[in-house]
Amino acid sequence: MRHTAKQTNLRTLEDLYRALARQRPVTIQVLKEEKNEHGRKTGALVETLRTLEIYDLTTTADGRILIHGMDRETGEDRAFRLDRLLAYTVHRGTYTIERPAPEDSTERPEFADEADLIAFEIGRTDAEYWTEHLIAQTAQQALAA
Numbered sequence: 409m410r411h412t413a414k415q416t417n418l419r420t421l422e423d424l425y426r427a428l429a430r431q432r433p434v435t436i437q438v439l440k441e442e443k444n445e446h447g448r449k450t451g452a453l454v455e456t457l458r459t460l461e462i463y464d465l466t467t468t469a470d471g472r473i474l475i476h477g478m479d480r481e482t483g484e485d486r487a488f489r490l491d492r493l494l495a496y497t498v499h500r501g502t503y504t505i506e507r508p509a510p511e512d513s514t515e516r517p518e519f520a521d522e523a524d525l526i527a528f529e530i531g532r533t534d535a536e537y538w539t540e541h542l543i544a545q546t547a548q549q550a551l552a553a
Contacts, residue, residue, distance in 0.1 A: 409435075409437065409495040409496060409497045410423070410495060410496055410497065411494065411495045412493050412494060412495060412496070413494070417473075417490060417491075420490065420493065420496070421465070421473070421490070423496070423498060424462060424465060424475060424496070425465060426498070427462060427498045428462045428463070428464075428465065431461075431502050431503045432498050432499055432500065432501070432502070433459055433460065433461050433480065433498075433499045433501055433502075433503065434459070434460050434461075434462060434477070434496055434497065434498050434499065435457065435458070435459045435460075435496065435497045435499065436457070436458055436459075436460060436475070436488065436493055436495070436496045437455060437456075437457050437493075437494045437495040437496070438455070438456060438458065438488045438489075438492050438493050438494060439453040439454065439455055439456075439492040439494065440453065440454060440456050440488065440492070441453060441454075442454045453492070455494070458479055458480075458481065458486065458488075459479070459480040459481065459499075460475070460477030460478065460479060460480070460486065460488075461477050461478045461480065461503045461504070461505050461507070462475060462476065462477040463476055463477055463478065463507045464476040464477075472489050472490070472491060473489070473490035473491070474487045474488070474489060474490070475487065475488045475489075475490060475493070478503075478505040478506075478507055480504070480505060483505055
């Protein structure tokens with residue numbers, strides 16, 4: 409197993425993305441939040457060992473990187489935080505579990521031109537901030553010309 413404490417997050421991400429691209433299962437040793445008998449998180453972290461078939465790497469709003477994959481033991485969709493990853497092994501086999509269909513809300517719509525794409529991205533974030541930022545940037549470009 410590769411221990412993440414002995415390498416950079418970038419190296420870990422490269423290995424996980426390569427496993428995703430080549431459809432190689434990955435066994436991870438990770439800290440996860442413990443749940444009580446009612447299914448509520450207790451706040452305590454416990455080590456777990458899982459074999460995942462990674463299908464996506466995403467970033468949360470607060471900047472944390474999530475590893476999404478199908479758990480080979482349960483066949484369910486799981487997500488783990490990269491910063492809680494302790495060690496991992498990329499296997500030589502291939503995927504065996506069917507992954508979930510993408511959600512409609514995560515599919516990217518088609519855009520006619522760059523302006524439509526920019527408007528879409530502005531709408532996804534804090535519109536006031538980006539509008540002011542783009543107006544200031546456009547004004548600077550106009551002055552420079």
